[in-house]
Amino acid sequence: MAAFLAPIFTFSQTLYETINSEKLGEERQLKIQLPRNYEANTEKIYPVMIVLDGDYLFEPVAGNVDYYSYxxxxPEMIVVGINQYxxxxxxxAYDEQNFLPSGDGAAFFEFLGMELMQYLDNxxxxxxxxxxxxxxxxxNFINYYLFKPDPLFDGYINLSPDLAPQMTERITNSLAKSETKKWYYLATGSDDxxxxxxxxLSFDNQLKTLDNKMVEYHFDNFENTTHYSLVGKAIPSALSSMFKVYSPISVKDYNEVLLQTSISPVEYLTDKYETINELFHVEKQIRLNDFMAIYNAIEKTRRWDDYHELSKMAENHYPGTxxxxxxxxxxEExxxxxxKAMRTYQKxxxxxxxxxxxxxxxxxKADAIKKDFGY
Structure with a gap:
């Protein structure tokens, strides 16, 4: 009997769940996209992306997260959309006097912070x-979490926000005082x-004056986009800007940083991955392509001593190769x-x-050295 072997494909998984909320006094529908190979990578942990208006924003966000992480x-992320249709x-909802969450808005604020996140973490x-x-x-609503002493979220993606009174001043003050890393994205469009x-636009001018190294701010004003069509451009732009340090070494960084500055290529690589692990709470293996970029930079800049440390890092990340x-x-060469170089090549x-x-x-390579030096 012939055996047929089917190719193995990996796909992100979308689950549909219901959470019963005491804070809201009702059930809420959730859409949850798990990363590819979530079930197989039993030791791996993942950042979380919470998507409000999940009834129409979940799919574009989840698709972009899957694409960018692929x-x-x-980083691979657990994407959670909350149906708010x-x-x-x-x-x-917010109070008309102090412009802070009230009534149903206060209940929803507590639902996210006290119930949903605990449900997901468990x-x-x-x-x-x-x-x-x-x-x-x-x-507008997502920004209220910034006002807490220990904000629940690290990244805030604002798509054409309908800002409450006093909101811009409050956000600016909170970001100016932040002692932990925060990513803040803001977008509008020409036909918003x-x-x-x-x-x-006025808010953007305020945020541009921020002088806090703990805050990464990015703004987009997309041409020929409406209040709704800007979403399709803003989501990938937000992910790209928020996770810039996570991305592989770019041609721009290779040419402008590794080749044109005095920074050690190995020091650059070490700092990059220490930052990734520290900021996003993931243990990221150094990409082979990033090793190759550093190798090429060393060859170009002739910083031969850097090879010694790079070899140790390669042994740690790609042992046996x-x-x-x-x-x-x-x-050694x-x-x-x-x-010694000849013997190492032979090894x-x-x-x-x-x-x-x-x-x-x-x-x-070993034979070439042997021939050149007559060993």
Whole structure:
């Protein structure tokens, strides 16, 4: 009997769940997208993206998160959409005197902070890095979490917010005083609702004056977009700006930082991944392409001593492969130890090939040294 082997594909999973809220006195419908291979990676934990207006924003956000994480331009995340069809204005309600959540709005504020996040943390493997996203009424609402002494969310994605009175001053003051890392994204469009756009543009001018290294701020004013069509452009822009440090080393950073500044390429790589682990609470293996970028930078800048530390890092992240051996051999070769370099290249025999490195390549390098020096 013939055996048929089906190819294995991995897909993100979307679950539909109901949470019973004591704060709201009712049930709420949730859409939850788990990362690809969530079930297989049983030890891995994930940041969380909360999407208000989940009845229409969940799918575009979840799709973009899946796409960006597939190409490693953003970490894999658990995306949670809250269905607010018919309730969004009540959920986002605020007091007309102090302009803070009241009534149904206060209940919804507590539901998110005290019930939903606990539900997610108990049921799924979550990290402490959390992002929240909203549109007009709900975009205004997400900012109330900034006013808490220890804000629940690290990232705030504001899509054409319908800002309450005093909101811009309150947000600016909160961000100016933040002692922990915060990401703040704001977007409008050329054909956005006029009264919203005017206030958003003024708000942007305020935020541009922020002088706090703990805050990463990004603003977009998209051409030829309406209040609704701007969403399609804003979501990927927000992810791109928020997770810039997470992305692979870009051509721009390679040319302008690694080749044109005095920074050590290895120091740059170390700082990049320490920052990723610290900010997003994930243990990220150094990408092979990033190792290759640093290798090329060392060759261009002739900072041969950097190979010594790079070899240690390669051994840690890609043990059993030829990567660390090659970097060690290049170090010995360029620092005046050809015999030791030759022996190091020969040591690659039996190790696992990786990138452009294989047995034939490594032994050819050893033979070239042997021929040149007559060993």
């Amino acid at each position: 190409w490693e331009d953003a 018919g309730s969004r204005e009540y959920d986002a 049921k799924y493997r979550t990290t402490d890095f959390r992002v929240i996203l909203g549109h007009d009424f709900t975009s 609702i006029a009264q919203l756009k005017e206030k958003i 030829m990567l660390a051996t090659y970097f060690e051999a290049r170090y 360029e620092t005046g130890n050809p015999r 690659a025999y039996g190790q696992e090939k990786i990138a452009f490195l294989d047995t034939d390549f490594m032994l050819a």
